[in-house]
Amino acid sequence: MAAGRGTGGRVHYIWPYQYGPRMITTGQKIAIQRTTKSRLPETDLDQIKFGRTFSDHMVVMDYRDGAWQAPTIVPFGDLRMSPATLVLHYSQTIFEGLKAYKGEGGQVNLFRPQANIARMNRSTHRMCMPHIPEDVFLEALVELVRLDKDWIPQGEEAAMYIRPFMFASDEYIGVRPSESYRFMIFTCPVRGYYKEAVRVKIETEYSRAFPGGTGTAKCGGNYAGALYPAKLGQDKGFHQLVWTDAKEHRFIEESGTMNIFFHLGDKLVTPALSGTILDGITRDSIIEMARAEGITVEERPITVAEIVAGLRNATLHEAFGTGTAATIAHIQTIALGEEVFDLPALTDSSHSVHLGRKLDEIRRGAVADTRGWLVNVA
Numbered sequence: 001m002a003a004g005r006g007t008g009g010r011v012h013y014i015w016p017y018q019y020g021p022r023m024i025t026t027g028q029k030i031a032i033q034r035t036t037k038s039r040l041p042e043t044d045l046d047q048i049k050f051g052r053t054f055s056d057h058m059v060v061m062d063y064r065d066g067a068w069q070a071p072t073i074v075p076f077g078d079l080r081m082s083p084a085t086l087v088l089h090y091s092q093t094i095f096e097g098l099k100a101y102k103g104e105g106g107q108v109n110l111f112r113p114q115a116n117i118a119r120m121n122r123s124t125h126r127m128c129m130p131h132i133p134e135d136v137f138l139e140a141l142v143e144l145v146r147l148d149k150d151w152i153p154q155g156e157e158a159a160m161y162i163r164p165f166m167f168a169s170d171e172y173i174g175v176r177p178s179e180s181y182r183f184m185i186f187t188c189p190v191r192g193y194y195k196e197a198v199r200v201k202i203e204t205e206y207s208r209a210f211p212g213g214t215g216t217a218k219c220g221g222n223y224a225g226a227l228y229p230a231k232l233g234q235d236k237g238f239h240q241l242v243w244t245d246a247k248e249h250r251f252i253e254e255s256g257t258m259n260i261f262f263h264l265g266d267k268l269v270t271p272a273l274s275g276t277i278l279d280g281i282t283r284d285s286i287i288e289m290a291r292a293e294g295i296t297v298e299e300r301p302i303t304v305a306e307i308v309a310g311l312r313n314a315t316l317h318e319a320f321g322t323g324t325a326a327t328i329a330h331i332q333t334i335a336l337g338e339e340v341f342d343l344p345a346l347t348d349s350s351h352s353v354h355l356g357r358k359l360d361e362i363r364r365g366a367v368a369d370t371r372g373w374l375v376n377v378a
């Protein structure tokens with residue numbers, strides 16, 4: 001593990017596993033090793049593909065001997081690791097995804113970073129990993145985004161996608177929780193997802209998550225297991241699967257890697273957080289905004305049967321996925337078995353169009369952020 005050994009002094013974050021974090025020393029500036037050759041001048045921010053362009057710097061923070069070491073910011077670069085590194089064998093790894101937005105006046109805001117930090121720590125708990133001190137995480141995140149703020153593209157749907165992650169770094173292939181970990185953050189400038197009308201298939205054979213499993217943790221393994229069924233769906237012309245409960249395939253859970261909403265009758269409905277669904281921050285934001293506008297939102301178990309009935313009798317007006325990467329993905333087609341249903345065309349007053357626009361305005365600072373969702377960085 002060669003990258004980013006700290007140059008700064010050591011901050012000792014003693015972490016007694018069962019008692020949560022306790023910070024011994026803090027308030028220290030994060031050591032920054034700047035790149036000597038920015039890649040920005042040779043990067044065309046108008047021609048970026050999602051997840052393939054990386055900004056100049058990254059955060060590195062190691063956990064060893066029962067304590068977090070001081071975080072450092074170093075030039076983005078490769079890692080060196082032993083083939084025996086634990087994560088490569090047993091997938092003890094988690095991640096997060098959030099965005100920073102550049103507003104009209106050039107101000108840079110993070111959207112609800114504390115929610116991502118809290119969720120990442122719920123993932124650490126489920127995956128037997130050490131708790132990350134929230135304030136250190138936020139400080140490192142803010143410093144990184146500030147340092148690479150020139151990488152943030154401006155314009156509709158443009159943003160900086162931020163990827164915090166953490167993995168087991170013991171050089172050991174015994175099955176047990178690692179004793180050392182590496183926490184990192186890097187960032188990618190992004191433009192909007194190509195807004196193709198999304199075709200989905202309700203999955204009734206494979207499962208993403210199951211009761212007692214890891215469905216609520218943002219861990220790598222959930223994604224690995226979903227690739228094969230998703231590929232089968234793609235081979236049949238569907239962009240994503242709608243996951244259903246693992247026991248009976250009777251209840252709707254999520255859509256691909258997004259939470260799912262339906263405008264059914266005069267309500268907005270979304271599956272309740274049952275323990276097998278990822279607790280999306282976009283989901284939470286949409287629910288709160290919809291309620292504030294007087295829209296009735298129900299978080300409850302939703303059966304496949306009622307969605308199909310809604311498609312048949314035209315009481316299902318809209319279906320959409322929510323997640324940080326695409327924000328809102330409008331679903332145009334839903335298939336169940338051999339039956340394929342098309343949803344009505346969207347209008348300007350469709351909930352998904354209207355709420356999506358409003359959320360975008362908040363994130364860009366174009367309307368007042370009355371909920372304290374933004375953290376100003378620069």
Ligand SMILES: *Cc1c(COP(=O)(O)O)cnc(C)c1O
Pocket residue numbers: 097218254256257258259278279280281282283322323324325
């Ligand atoms: C990350 C994720 C989401 C969306 O969460 P956001 O916080 O809205 O980005 C939904 N489902 C799964 C499985 C996810 O991993």
